[in-house]
Amino acid sequence: MSELSDRDRAVLRSIFDPTATIADVVDDGDKFCDDDDAENSPSFEESKALCVQGVKLAEEGKLEDALELMSTAVLAAPERAGAYNDRAQLLRLMARDDDAMADIDRAVELSTGTRSRSRALALCQQGVLLRKRGADEDARRAFSEAAALGSSYARKQVVEMNPYAALCNQMLSQVMKGENIKL
Template structure:
């Protein structure tokens, strides 16, 4: 590495990589991982533990392509512990897979209501899923707001989305790509 660059943080190095390689995806540039202040997904009572077991079973069923069965089991996970935000996140993920986006959004809204004022994993995951749905609906500003809050809570995925959705970064990458290809006139 060039002199003076060895003291740069991984994030600074990633920014430089993105500048000098405009074709790199965000995932190739940096993966900070998740760094949540709180891990509020840990079940703390019997009902939450039972909910967690139902949700784990529901996820396995979903992975096996048994969506309707998975939905029934995940719903049981919510019924035994209706205050457990992670259960709503799990069911929302399945509902997204089933193309039931409005139902997924309702579950995410409930998860966000349950985690209001908290700074943990469950809230960040609900915000990320919400951001994905909003982005799918072409509601970029709202999606960016969800990802921004999730990034502040420690979500590595959300941080990547915020960078990817930054219109100035996209414009810079476009211009830099044109320069690298030797185009003499920059098209905006």
């Protein structure tokens, strides 16, 4: 596979961190109550290290190798929500949305009752995929929960999905184009 451009890396970063923009600007507005993967067992630490290596491989464009490492990370700590979330992000990048959704669902299930970054990120990914599938109400619920957990990305999505905001944006667009507003 060819080398990734800076823009490709920025897109990849935005996929692996939904709070990042394409310009690779991190939104520091996120505030999470619980630490991710607070358990420091050897299997959790191994899983985290494997995920970090997987992200590096993905950044190099070695997606299949990254997937193999991410799958090993899941096997190393099958109760670690973050491993499923990380693998889901990679699967989304590989356009394997159904597989990604299965991992996202597992991450959400494992993080039930927590207020962690892993849960918020999984809910954001869930919202993105649900929205892509046209399930806007379910997406809005996922984004709303992630926003309540402290995700600024999710807060932005909830606002964007507000039908009144959409109508205002449409009217503003018409005004900017010099069109007559149709109510």
